[in-house]
Amino acid sequence: MEYSEAKQKFIHAWGTLGSNWGINKAMAQIHALLLLATEPLSAEEIMDELQMSRGNVNMNLRSLMDWGIVKKEHKVGERKEYFSTGKDVWDLARQVSRERRRREIEPILKVLEDVQSVSGDNKKSVAEFKKVTSELFEFSSKVDGVVEKFIKSDQNWFYKFLMKL
Amino acid sequence: MEYSEAKQKFIHAWGTLGSNWGINKAMAQIHALLLLATEPLSAEEIMDELQMSRGNVNMNLRSLMDWGIVKKEHKVGERKEYFSTGKDVWDLARQVSRERRRREIEPILKVLEDVQSVSGDNKKSVAEFKKVTSELFEFSSKVDGVVEKFIKSDQNWFYKFLMKL
DNA sequence: AAATACTTTCAGAAATATTTGAAAGTATAG
């Protein structure tokens, strides 16, 4: 398969994967492009390769930096900004886990905790509510624990852990 | 907190969580409602509670059944159909993992495998492409393995596994 | 076989998310 075809295929697949998991497709595609790049890219280069507007590229690069997976770089003697992403897959997974934990797991845990104080006339419904939400809370806390462990661990731990399974 | 308020809060949070993970909000909310219900609900009851159209409820119930997390039931002597969801959180997690594996992990693994046959003039780019995609492939395969294990395991295994961490 | 009680479908409407591009902003160089 020709390089350009493979590249297109990968960028497309990465974008689709992102979409399915609630991540802006453009953002995922920019990330894919940076993953494949042999050196940092300028906004202009990204615009050209992905056929996106300047505004869109800028906005999504900012999001990627918010997620902590893209860094801004400056080449000496150049005014333009360049962008790069870490190539370590494991680091990437950790970083994404960290952010999703903060943005999604923690808020839902908070809600599940809050609603534990439920009360009402319909005893059966209230009992069911408490049962379901407390089980969800416990399960989510455990998942949260695993994710936290994963985030704080080093790559070695992770591969050892995979071995044990 | 009053039952109705807690219920609203939970349904809302579940819907938001779903959205963030690429799941239709209505679908997640219907699921939340069924989780809290003390007995199977009819389409009409869901429409009323969630203020959704018949078509929307019907469509999303179908999706939930496709995901294997909602079942259709019939009450004796009644023509209407009723719907229920399993209340076991762990089962739910397994089922969702199973489906996402099939729908997302497997396709991306296939793409990553396909593009390994890349070739081209630009040696450096091709080398980088192979390096990144093969590492992604290996990582994803490992994740796939963990998910598979999780899906096939029983609840007991899972809790033991959590302990070990 | 017609009426009844339901479920399903789907074209169009509405809502939401994404993208554009031009104007405004910022920093450096001359």
Add this chain to the structure above:
DNA sequence: CTATACTTTCAAATATTTCTGAAAGTATTT
């Protein structure tokens, strides 16, 4: 200070997703 080379912003346009509701479909009862 002004021009230049860039980046950022954001209102409007576009694209995508979701939702509605009425019509069509299906199964049961009379």
